[in-house]
Amino acid sequence: MTRRIEFWFDMSSNYSYVSSMRIEAAAARAGVGVAWLPFLLGPIFAELGWSTSPFVLQKAKGAYVWRDMQRQCAKHGIAFRRPSDFPRKATLPMRIAAAHADEAWMPAFCQAVMAENFAHDRAMDDEALCTGLLGGLGADAATVLAQSASPEGRAALRRNTEQAQGRGIFGAPTFFVGAEMFWGDDRLDDALAWAARREFGEGES
């Protein structure tokens, strides 16, 4: 089987941003393919009784996280500016991404959307923004937006979110290599090493 990592992310999640900006290069170095799988953290946090991100609910952790983001982004050479609004909605671009998982432009679209929020402190849940980014990536924006708004289009993101819950995902980013789960940008390199070690025909863990 092909060496492959699943990258489960929410565009509103700051550590998902860090992974999204470095995963393709890191995976290429490891000889591993990446499947981008957007899902909504909101319903998973709601199940835990949380109304929003733990970085908002826990003040001390929240204060720390933004300093940590500065340091991590500096370390990896990723542009970063603390969003003035967090967590920011991203339903429209996440629907677009989920409904177009097989399109070559999908990862670059996700990176560009997240950079709007985490590098430029701008809104993500915006039709004009998505139209512009899709056009820049050579996609037919009008068709993509219409497909994403259709019942089938909307169902794709809902399905990803249900799968994430079913597989025990409790935060983002989360990586899977077969059945093996890795949580957090801090485990990206371990997950890639795990995927690179797997041999053709090996079992699920």
Next chain:
Amino acid sequence: MTRRIEFWFDMSSNYSYVSSMRIEAAAARAGVGVAWLPFLLGPIFAELGWSTSPFVLQKAKGAYVWRDMQRQCAKHGIAFRRPSDFPRKATLPMRIAAAHADEAWMPAFCQAVMAENFAHDRAMDDEALCTGLLGGLGADAATVLAQSASPEGRAALRRNTEQAQGRGIFGAPTFFVGAEMFWGDDRLDDALAWAARREFGEGES
């Protein structure tokens, strides 16, 4: 000033165990000294409204954490066995450690206590255990135990815990280099690199 990292830990915390087993070698390689600072996570979790570890309260995260511990300990060559009781009390050995911060045997004592729990699945909060470990490290166990049980001895751990709260610590392990905070075993190497870069006379961040 001397290059130095503060290592804030709770003996009951599993990721504190990982750091405790690797910090001395890693710090020596970086040319950095380590100050071991035991504190109680319980009062900090209680402030967040948590009755115990989030790894117990959040089922999906809890299930993941023990698999992650296996992988992390294997990666670092650290013995590990999942404790059948978690989080395990460690008040007595933590009092001993806090009240004897300047003793040469203190770090080795902490490592040995935590290995009882995280490598051998045995209780930590035990006077016979502490007596045996102290004796093995060349300390006068009877004197150490008496000092740790005195009002001054007990105050040391309470003071560390209050300081941890005052400095915004929300989990363990936490590292400080001057005013710069790093949370989690995953940030140990970053914290050591930060400490190693600091020059004589440099400011606090």
